[in-house]
Amino acid sequence: MKAAYIESYGSASKVKIGEQPKPKAARGCVLIKMKAASVNPIDWKTVKGDLKPLVKPPFPILLGNDGAGIIEELGKGVTGLGVGDEVYFRCRKADTGTYAEYFSIPVDLVAKKPSNMSFEEAASIPLVGLTVLQALKEKGGMKPDSKVLIHAGAGGVGTFAIQFAKACGAFVAATASAKRIDLLNDLGADVIIDYHTQKIEDELSDFDIVLDTLGDDVQEASYQVLKPGGVLVSIQGIPDVETMKYYGAGLMVRLVGALSNRKKQKQAAKHGVRYDYLFMKENGAQLAEIAELIEVGKIKAVIDSTYPLDQVQQAFERSMTGRSQGKIIISID
Ligand SMILES: NC(=O)c1ccc[n+]([C@@H]2O[C@H](COP(=O)([O-])OP(=O)(O)OC[C@H]3O[C@@H](n4cnc5c(N)ncnc54)[C@H](OP(=O)(O)O)[C@@H]3O)[C@@H](O)[C@H]2O)c1
Incomplete structure (x- = not known):
C-alpha cells in the first residue's frame, strides 16, 4: 500500500x-x-x-x-x-x-x-478534540459557569476548544491576531484578545481555566488572569513525570521532566493557582461523545x-x- x-x-x-x-x-x-x-x-x-x-x-x-x-x-x-x-x-x-x-x-x-x-x-x-476534552474537562474540571481562556484560538486545538467550551456553556476568551477576529466570533468566542496589541493581564480577570497551547512565554501572564484556585493546563513543553513513566522514559529524562514541572508548579503556586500538564491519550468512547456534539451542530x-x-x-x-x-x-x- x-x-x-x-x-x-x-x-x-x-x-x-x-x-x-x-x-x-x-x-x-x-x-x-x-x-x-x-x-x-x-x-x-x-x-x-x-x-x-x-x-x-x-x-x-x-x-x-x-x-x-x-x-x-x-x-x-x-x-x-x-x-x-x-x-x-x-x-x-x-x-x-x-x-x-x-x-x-x-x-x-x-x-x-x-x-x-x-x-x-x-x-x-480526533487528536485536537480529545486534547481539548481531556484538558478542559478532565484536567480543568470545566463546568457550565466556568470562565476559560484559550491561547492560539485560531489554531487546530484553539478552533475546536472555543467551540467545545461554548458547547459546554462556558464563558470563553481567546487570543489571536486581528485577521482571525471574524473566525473567532463565528466560533462563538465571547472575548477576543489581539495578542499583537493587547495584554491578557490588562483585559481579563477571575478566570477558572487557561488552556496553554504556546508554552513558557504566556504562562506568567496567564497566572495573573486566573482566580485563586484556578488552573493553567499546558499542552506545550516538557511532559510531566506521570506521562514519562507511562511511555517508559529513562531515568535522566524523567528527572528533567520532574525538575521542569516542579519549577512551573512553584511559579503557579506563587499566584495561588495550579499548573498541570496534559499529554493527550487516544480514546474511542470520548470520540463518540464528541461526535454527538458535532451531530447536534455545536461543533464544526x-x-x-x-x-x-x-x-x-x-x-x-x-x-x-x-x-x-x-x-x-x-x-x-
Ligand atoms: N500535549 C498534547 O497532548 C498536545 C496535543 C495537541 C497539540 N499539542 C501542541 O499544542 C500546540 C498547538 O497545536 P495546534 O495544532 O493548535 O497548532 P497550530 O494549528 O499550528 O497553531 C497555529 C495557530 O497558532 C496561532 N498562534 C501562534 N502564535 C500565537 C500567539 N503567540 N498567540 C496567539 N496565537 C498564536 C496562529 O495564529 P496567528 O497566525 O494569527 O498568529 C495559528 O492560527 C502545538 O505545539 C502542539 O504540538 C500538544
Whole structure:
C-alpha cells in the first residue's frame, strides 16, 4: 500500500511516499480503508526526532496520528462496529501511520464518524478534540459557569476548544491576531484578545481555566488572569513525570521532566493557582461523545488547507509556519 514514512530523523524533506506492507486486522482490531487524515504538530515533531525521549519506534516510522475512513475487515473478537462503518480515530503514539491507504487499530480507539461531516472534516477532529476534552474537562474540571481562556484560538486545538467550551456553556476568551477576529466570533468566542496589541493581564480577570497551547512565554501572564484556585493546563513543553513513566522514559529524562514541572508548579503556586500538564491519550468512547456534539451542530470543522497523500512534505511545511487557521488535511482517496 502507499504510505508516508521516514527512514531517519531530520527536516520535512525526509518524508518519503512509497510502498509499505498492508497491515492486517489483528485480534481486537479493525482494518480501515483510509479516506483522510490530519496534520498535527506532533507529526513533524516526530520527523525532527523531538519525541525520541518518550516514544522511539523502529524505522521506517509511518507517519500520521489521526484520521477517518471505512472499516474493511474485522479482527477476531471485534464487536460493536462492522464492515462498511464510517469511522474516525486517534491512534496510539507508538503505532502511527494514518497517512496511508490502510490502517489497523484496536476497536476501542475508534468511533463512528459524525454523520454530518465529510471524511476530510471528520479527520480534522480526533487528536485536537480529545486534547481539548481531556484538558478542559478532565484536567480543568470545566463546568457550565466556568470562565476559560484559550491561547492560539485560531489554531487546530484553539478552533475546536472555543467551540467545545461554548458547547459546554462556558464563558470563553481567546487570543489571536486581528485577521482571525471574524473566525473567532463565528466560533462563538465571547472575548477576543489581539495578542499583537493587547495584554491578557490588562483585559481579563477571575478566570477558572487557561488552556496553554504556546508554552513558557504566556504562562506568567496567564497566572495573573486566573482566580485563586484556578488552573493553567499546558499542552506545550516538557511532559510531566506521570506521562514519562507511562511511555517508559529513562531515568535522566524523567528527572528533567520532574525538575521542569516542579519549577512551573512553584511559579503557579506563587499566584495561588495550579499548573498541570496534559499529554493527550487516544480514546474511542470520548470520540463518540464528541461526535454527538458535532451531530447536534455545536461543533464544526475549521480547515486551513487540504493536500494529497503525495504532498505530506508540503503539508508539514505549511504547519511548521505556525500560521495555519484550523486544521491541515491529507486527502487519501
Ligand atoms: N500535549 C498534547 O497532548 C498536545 C496535543 C495537541 C497539540 N499539542 C501542541 O499544542 C500546540 C498547538 O497545536 P495546534 O495544532 O493548535 O497548532 P497550530 O494549528 O499550528 O497553531 C497555529 C495557530 O497558532 C496561532 N498562534 C501562534 N502564535 C500565537 C500567539 N503567540 N498567540 C496567539 N496565537 C498564536 C496562529 O495564529 P496567528 O497566525 O494569527 O498568529 C495559528 O492560527 C502545538 O505545539 C502542539 O504540538 C500538544
